[in-house]
Amino acid sequence: MKYVKELISYNNAKKIVFNKLEEFLSDxxxxxxxxxxxxxxxxxxxxxxxxxxxxxxxxxxxxAVIAEDTFGASETNPIILNLVKEGHLNEEEAxxxxxxxxxxxxxxxxxxxxxTKDHETFVEVISGVYPNENVSKIGEDLKKGDIVLKKGETxxxxxxxxxxxxxxxxxxxxxxNIGIISTGDELLDIEDLIxxxxxxxxxxxxxxxxxxxxxxxxELGLTVKPYKKAPDNPEFIExxxxxxxxxxxxxxxxxxxxxxxxDYTIEKxxxxxxxxxxxxxxxxxxxxxxxxxxxNGKKRLIFVLSGYPVASGIQFELFIRSYxxxxxxxxxxxxxxxxxxxxxxxxxxxxxxxxxxxxxIEPLRISxxxxxxxxxLASGYIIIEENLEGYEKEDIVKVYLL
Amino acid sequence: MKYVKELISYNNAKKIVFNKLEEFLSDxxxxxxxxxxxxxxxxxxxxxxxxxxxxxxxxxxxxAVIAEDTFGASETNPIILNLVKEGHLNEEEAxxxxxxxxxxxxxxxxxxxxxTKDHETFVEVISGVYPNENVSKIGEDLKKGDIVLKKGETxxxxxxxxxxxxxxxxxxxxxxNIGIISTGDELLDIEDLIxxxxxxxxxxxxxxxxxxxxxxxxELGLTVKPYKKAPDNPEFIExxxxxxxxxxxxxxxxxxxxxxxxDYTIEKxxxxxxxxxxxxxxxxxxxxxxxxxxxNGKKRLIFVLSGYPVASGIQFELFIRSYxxxxxxxxxxxxxxxxxxxxxxxxxxxxxxxxxxxxxIEPLRISxxxxxxxxxLASGYIIIEENLEGYEKEDIVKVYLL
Numbered sequence: 178m179k180y181v182k183e184l185i186s187y188n189n190a191k192k193i194v195f196n197k198l199e200e201f202l203s204d205x206x207x208x209x210x211x212x213x214x215x216x217x218x219x220x221x222x223x224x225x226x227x228x229x230x231x232x233x234x235x236x237x238x239x240x241a242v243i244a245e246d247t248f249g250a251s252e253t254n255p256i257i258l259n260l261v262k263e264g265h266l267n268e269e270e271a272x273x274x275x276x277x278x279x280x281x282x283x284x285x286x287x288x289x290x291x292x293t294k295d296h297e298t299f300v301e302v303i304s305g306v307y308p309n310e311n312v313s314k315i316g317e318d319l320k321k322g323d324i325v326l327k328k329g330e331t332x333x334x335x336x337x338x339x340x341x342x343x344x345x346x347x348x349x350x351x352x353x354n355i356g357i358i359s360t361g362d363e364l365l366d367i368e369d370l371i372x373x374x375x376x377x378x379x380x381x382x383x384x385x386x387x388x389x390x391x392x393x394x395x396e397l398g399l400t401v402k403p404y405k406k407a408p409d410n411p412e413f414i415e416x417x418x419x420x421x422x423x424x425x426x427x428x429x430x431x432x433x434x435x436x437x438x439x440d441y442t443i444e445k446x447x448x449x450x451x452x453x454x455x456x457x458x459x460x461x462x463x464x465x466x467x468x469x470x471x472x473n474g475k476k477r478l479i480f481v482l483s484g485y486p487v488a489s490g491i492q493f494e495l496f497i498r499s500y501x502x503x504x505x506x507x508x509x510x511x512x513x514x515x516x517x518x519x520x521x522x523x524x525x526x527x528x529x530x531x532x533x534x535x536x537x538i539e540p541l542r543i544s545x546x547x548x549x550x551x552x553x554l555a556s557g558y559i560i561i562e563e564n565l566e567g568y569e570k571e572d573i574v575k576v577y578l579l
Numbered sequence: 580m581k582y583v584k585e586l587i588s589y590n591n592a593k594k595i596v597f598n599k600l601e602e603f604l605s606d607x608x609x610x611x612x613x614x615x616x617x618x619x620x621x622x623x624x625x626x627x628x629x630x631x632x633x634x635x636x637x638x639x640x641x642x643a644v645i646a647e648d649t650f651g652a653s654e655t656n657p658i659i660l661n662l663v664k665e666g667h668l669n670e671e672e673a674x675x676x677x678x679x680x681x682x683x684x685x686x687x688x689x690x691x692x693x694x695t696k697d698h699e700t701f702v703e704v705i706s707g708v709y710p711n712e713n714v715s716k717i718g719e720d721l722k723k724g725d726i727v728l729k730k731g732e733t734x735x736x737x738x739x740x741x742x743x744x745x746x747x748x749x750x751x752x753x754x755x756n757i758g759i760i761s762t763g764d765e766l767l768d769i770e771d772l773i774x775x776x777x778x779x780x781x782x783x784x785x786x787x788x789x790x791x792x793x794x795x796x797x798e799l800g801l802t803v804k805p806y807k808k809a810p811d812n813p814e815f816i817e818x819x820x821x822x823x824x825x826x827x828x829x830x831x832x833x834x835x836x837x838x839x840x841x842d843y844t845i846e847k848x849x850x851x852x853x854x855x856x857x858x859x860x861x862x863x864x865x866x867x868x869x870x871x872x873x874x875n876g877k878k879r880l881i882f883v884l885s886g887y888p889v890a891s892g893i894q895f896e897l898f899i900r901s902y903x904x905x906x907x908x909x910x911x912x913x914x915x916x917x918x919x920x921x922x923x924x925x926x927x928x929x930x931x932x933x934x935x936x937x938x939x940i941e942p943l944r945i946s947x948x949x950x951x952x953x954x955x956l957a958s959g960y961i962i963i964e965e966n967l968e969g970y971e972k973e974d975i976v977k978v979y980l981l
Contacts, residue, residue: 344769385739385743578980
């Protein structure tokens with residue numbers, strides 16, 4: 178197989194992909210309405226244009242006061258303050274307000290309603306407050322110029338709350354169209370499936386890769402265009418890829434990668450531009466390829482992924498997902514030994530289990546590029562670098578959480 | 580304040596909510612097309628109707644053989660097998676196939692192309708295979724009757740791959756309409772915002788809660804209907820809530836919960852049905868309320884959340900998110916002491932940091948119900964139960980990952 182001669186290390190492959198993506202994405206953004214920004218990826222650092230809160234606010238229902246006026250107040254020694262209606266306090270005055278209202282000028286604390294008796298023109302305070310008590314101070318959440326969101330961060334509901342609070346109606350987010358093509362005579366698109374007998378009798382399998390990869394793209398907050406399966410026919414594959422290149426910024430193919438009898442995908446793609454690598458010292462996921470080309474005057478990237486669902490899932494994870502939305506990682510001890518081969522990066526699906534009260538990493542027993550349930554049962558994965566022969570029980574290892 | 584008299588424990592409140600939700604949701608499902616099922620919550624256990632793979636498949640490009648025929652093959656001692664074109668092998672016969680193709684009857688292994696020389700009518704095998712080598716065995720991924728997805732699980736791209744592979748075109752998912760109403764004179768809906776000066780001059784804040792809560796609902800794969808802010812006017816609030824009850828299964832309100840001067844929300848809602856609790860021994864999030872009612876002949880639930888964004892975020896997290904999509908949790912040591920009050924459940928936002936190679940939990944220093952950035956900076960939270968006065972450094976604690 179062609180790629181056997183040209184295998185590169187996972188770390189080199191990753192470097193090549195990430196560098197190309199960085200360059201490629203420099204102008205791939207859209208101003209997204211805040212109502213639709215959830216889950217998208219922020220394209221630039223965002224700094225706060227104002228303080229938040231913008232003014233000193235009451236944190237309670239009660240009375241704005243000058244704290245010093247209330248010192249020593251108690252039930253047996255209530256302090257009397259005159260109620261005013263204007264936005265400015267003099268000594269021995271108070272101002273009635275509700276939670277969230279702006280403090281009048283010269284006031285510096287709020288007495289909770291519970292510790293007062295209201296007499297319309299004056300109020301009795303039966304418990305003193307210190308300066309800033311029950312006050313949301315100007316700028317305590319964000320100061321003008323504070324960073325709110327960093328380039329590359331995924332926008333959560335809490336970010337939305339913060340961004341809207343500082344008046345952002347639109348957010349610059351990554352915007353990309355990604356086309357997905359699966360190749361293989363044996364594939365049947367799910368919309369063409371009648372029943373299971375049809376699969377068995379025709380010795381076909383459902384084109385599950387196109388569905389999985391489409392949803393993996395959707396999870397990135399990017400736009401996906403899934404295509405119908407391409408049969409193992411070089412002209413057809415060429416046409417399909419060209420259409421996808423026309424309609425998308427990036428094309429992801431699965432299947433036909435190993436330069437076998439029917440492996441026209443990589444053959445056809447190689448003719449289209451600059452094949453940056455094909456074949457990675459990686460398991461699962463070895464036959465990954467990556468190409469840049471110009472099509473119709475525009476720069477395009479093509480990811481050539483394996484036809485095996487687990488392999489293509491892992492390849493997507495490592496080369497695409499990790500760039501756009503890196504998984505959270507945690508360092509935990511292993512609960513058993515793991516063997517690995519030198520010279521190859523191994524991706525091991527794992528579960529997190531509780532042992533002696535602490536969380537530990539347990540490798541899943543199932544493996545194999547065909548075993549999809551190894552992905553649905555995994556709570557994460559670990560990367561065993563190519564210079565390691567494995568790990569020992571109790572070694573602390575970084576687990577990436579799925 | 581009314582709720583001070585009626586505070587119930589967080590665990591009791593949670594039990595009440597979860598029991599009601601379970602009952603309420605018993606008929607709230609929809610058959611969702613597999614193209615649109617990502618991120619939705621599965622409504623029922625799904626068992627595989629077939630084996631996966633459905634037949635023995637080749638895992639490589641090569642030749643299907645009877646493994647026993649190839650024993651002892653080597654470069655110096657190649658074994659000759661006759662090539663056949665039919666789907667049945669006799670002794671000393673081989674069948675050419677590509678990855679993914681069904682094995683012919685009577686064959687039990689595949690010799691990789693690399694270890695053969697093809698002579699059109701026969702093939703030389705230069706390396707033996709053992710039974711099942713390079714074969715994806717029938718049922719190795721799923722056996723007929725295996726559970727594929729459990730009720731309550733969130734559907735991932737890997738589930739989609741697995742579900743489509745066994746021919747599922749539609750999936751029964753939870754289906755709910757949730758209406759969101761924020762109340763408060765001080766609120767300005769973002770669509771009505773012109774500039775920051777407008778906020779400062781009118782002493783208003785952006786209605787960020789409705790945006791945050793809407794996106795929190797969207798993250799559950801449920802349908803949300805955000806309403807315009809309701810001013811602190813009892814008739815208006817009543818009308819707004821009734822409209823929301825008409826148009827949704829569940830209504831979530833924020834603000835006006837503390838029975839203050841302007842706190843009409845809880846007052847109006849209390850009149851509408853059976854207030855199951857109002858006020859929880861919880862920090863942040865104390866003024867949470869929960870009500871069931873009948874409206875227009877239909878059962879409805881109302882969650883009454885705090886007006887403070889962090890408090891309402893935590894209340895949503897604990898009472899709604901945790902039911903539908905519980906966060907992943909991990910047990911890790913604390914990197915410092917934490918104090919808490921007896922008789923109250925504390926929700927502490929934390930970061931996960933690396934210390935001595937292992938991941939540890941570090942409480943965020945910022946706190947306060949108004950400090951939204953405590954949510955955007957947190958990588959998770961811990962729940963300090965009401966019977967604890969805190970934790971000591973190195974105690975192992977469960978962290979829920981945001």
